[in-house]
Amino acid sequence: MAYSEKLVDHYENPRNVGSFDKGDDSVGTGLVGAPACGDVMKLQIKVSPEGLIEDAKFKTFGCGSAIASSSLVTEWVKGKSLDEAATIKNTDIAQHLALPPVKIHCSVLAEDAIKAAIADYKAKHGQS
Amino acid sequence: MADGNSDQIGGEVRPNIQLPIYLDYQATTPLDPRVLDAMMPYFTGKFGNPHSRSHSYGWDAEEAVEAAREQVAKLINADPREIIFTSGATESNNLAIKGAALFNKDRRNEIVTVVTEHKCVLDTCRHLEQEGFKVTYLPVKQNGLIDLDELRAAVTDKTVLVSVMAVNNEIGVIQPIAEIAKIAHEKGALFHTDCAQAVGKIPLDVGAMGIDLMSISGHKIYGPKGIGALYVRRKPRVRLVAQMNGGGQERGMRSGTLSPALCVGIGEACRIAREEMAAEAVRLDALAHRFYDKVKAKLPDVFLNGDETQRIPGNLNLSFAYVEGESLIMGIKDLAVSSGSACTSASLEPSYVLRALGVEEELAHTSIRFGFGRFTTEAEIDYAAETIIGRVSKLREMSPLWEMVQEGIDIKSIQWADH
Numbered sequence: 001m002a003y004s005e006k007l008v009d010h011y012e013n014p015r016n017v018g019s020f021d022k023g024d025d026s027v028g029t030g031l032v033g034a035p036a037c038g039d040v041m042k043l044q045i046k047v048s049p050e051g052l053i054e055d056a057k058f059k060t061f062g063c064g065s066a067i068a069s070s071s072l073v074t075e076w077v078k079g080k081s082l083d084e085a086a087t088i089k090n091t092d093i094a095q096h097l098a099l100p101p102v103k104i105h106c107s108v109l110a111e112d113a114i115k116a117a118i119a120d121y122k123a124k125h126g127q128s
Numbered sequence: 129m130a131d132g133n134s135d136q137i138g139g140e141v142r143p144n145i146q147l148p149i150y151l152d153y154q155a156t157t158p159l160d161p162r163v164l165d166a167m168m169p170y171f172t173g174k175f176g177n178p179h180s181r182s183h184s185y186g187w188d189a190e191e192a193v194e195a196a197r198e199q200v201a202k203l204i205n206a207d208p209r210e211i212i213f214t215s216g217a218t219e220s221n222n223l224a225i226k227g228a229a230l231f232n233k234d235r236r237n238e239i240v241t242v243v244t245e246h247k248c249v250l251d252t253c254r255h256l257e258q259e260g261f262k263v264t265y266l267p268v269k270q271n272g273l274i275d276l277d278e279l280r281a282a283v284t285d286k287t288v289l290v291s292v293m294a295v296n297n298e299i300g301v302i303q304p305i306a307e308i309a310k311i312a313h314e315k316g317a318l319f320h321t322d323c324a325q326a327v328g329k330i331p332l333d334v335g336a337m338g339i340d341l342m343s344i345s346g347h348k349i350y351g352p353k354g355i356g357a358l359y360v361r362r363k364p365r366v367r368l369v370a371q372m373n374g375g376g377q378e379r380g381m382r383s384g385t386l387s388p389a390l391c392v393g394i395g396e397a398c399r400i401a402r403e404e405m406a407a408e409a410v411r412l413d414a415l416a417h418r419f420y421d422k423v424k425a426k427l428p429d430v431f432l433n434g435d436e437t438q439r440i441p442g443n444l445n446l447s448f449a450y451v452e453g454e455s456l457i458m459g460i461k462d463l464a465v466s467s468g469s470a471c472t473s474a475s476l477e478p479s480y481v482l483r484a485l486g487v488e489e490e491l492a493h494t495s496i497r498f499g500f501g502r503f504t505t506e507a508e509i510d511y512a513a514e515t516i517i518g519r520v521s522k523l524r525e526m527s528p529l530w531e532m533v534q535e536g537i538d539i540k541s542i543q544w545a546d547h
């Protein structure tokens with residue numbers, strides 16, 4: 001399968017690989033997917049007192065498209081407010097990386113991961 | 129942190145390594161240059177039809193074909209008159225299994241084979257099932273070998289043929305051929321063995337091992353593609369129904385004009401194998417151990433598929449836990465290897481051989497077959513080991529599953545979402 005240059009670049013040089021302390025109040029964690037399905041994404045956001053995402057990290061078990069999708073969204077969410085980050089669409093991810101049709105689910109998972117991380121942060125702070 | 133090792137590999141100067149490194153010797157082997165030299169005259173000046181009886185063009189070609197037949201026979205301790213040239217092991221397997229089954233169908237109508245056989249054996253057996261034969265597909269143990277007691281229970285006095293491969297193409301394990309032959313013969317059944325991956329790798333003796341029919345392939349032993357052979361025992365005589373009708377060449381068992389160049393090629397390949405097999409096995413064993421030891425020293429949770437000791441030295445089928453198969457394949461483009469899973473467009477389908485061994489689905493997805501052979505060098509082995517170590521480390525560094533395992537979390541205890 002031929003992958004786009006952008007996708008291969010994110011696979012070869014993934015951005016923001018790593019973890020924050022899950023227990024930290026300023027951190028929201030999203031863990032989505034399942035090992036049996038071949039993809040698990042962990043996406044974490046670190047939110048400033050002003051409510052902006054100042055940093056993001058990910059770890060992904062999955063194919064090259066899944067790794068690239070999660071790497072890309074960690075770049076996209078940085079500097080955004082929670083509401084802005086929540087508007088990132090899987091179709092934008094798929095388009096940016098030129099994902100082949102059989103890999104669209106990877107972008108869906110990345111969108112789910114952001115939403116889950118935001119929800120986790122909000123739950124910690126009594127918002128919904 | 130995440131990107132480390134693989135970059136170092138790329139940056140180092142590595143003389144004499146041609147990328148990608150060919151590590152797929154079970155799929156096919158390069159032609160040995162000595163084999164090509166022997167073949168060339170029969171593509172050009174010596175173009176005769178070996179079946180022409182009235183002039184020297186034909187006689188020369190025939191002489192070359194018969195000399196080649198003798199070389200093939202010698203390698204397995206057979207008589208040259210017991211060697212039938214075919215187009216490859218696929219055809220040999222078809223001719224042996226269909227030929228023997230159909231010849232004896234009025235007396236015996238059962239066949240016993242194994243789930244891990246090559247597709248061309250399994251598909252031939254499926255075909256015979258449609259023709260009314262009853263086929264038993266024996267399971268294998270976790271090490272890839274059959275249980276001889278199960279075989280004994282499966283063979284009856286209605287069994288016409290037992291077909292078990294000597295060496296498995298995916299995992300390299302060696303079945304106990306002589307014992308299997310004995311069990312078949314106790315019930316009066318014939319014994320066929322697909323030796324495409326065994327010939328030239330392990331010593332084979334049709335007499336001592338009790339083999340009635342043996343399939344051989346040219347391109348797995350540094351010979352040309354498009355030729356193979358079938359050994360057919362003469363004493364006591366094994367009779368087959370021909371699958372190709374025509375001019376009656378090859379003792380009526382396989383009509384069609386032989387290609388002298390290809391025959392010379394497989395003959396020369398067998399000659400070289402006979403002379404060099406013992407030394408080559410020692411060298412390959414050292415290379416395989418070097419590779420395996422390097423990988424095991426740097427990577428935990430690597431699993432060897434198939435028996436540890438009952439195996440040919442040129443094959444290592446390894447599974448790498450906590451990384452995903454497709455991302456691993458994507459990261460080792462410098463290595464021409466075969467992945468245990470056939471990567472279809474939408475999903476990874478784990479190999480039926482690994483499934484038969486009971487390898488877990490997730491591990492089967494990350495299994496890679498490393499095949500070493502005559503032209504594999506130590507430098508290539510080292511590069512390959514560093515490549516796989518670098519990529520697996522990098523992917524694990526990136527894997528949330530690996531992180532959980534390091535934190536002592538049992539992944540199976542987590543309630544994962546369905547999707």
Ligand SMILES: Cc1ncc(COP(=O)(O)O)c(C=O)c1O
Binds near residue numbers: 346
């Ligand atoms: C065990 C086994 N049997 C049969 C074959 C088919 O051989 P050929 O390509 O000569 O038809 C192969 C090769 O793929 C093999 O590995």
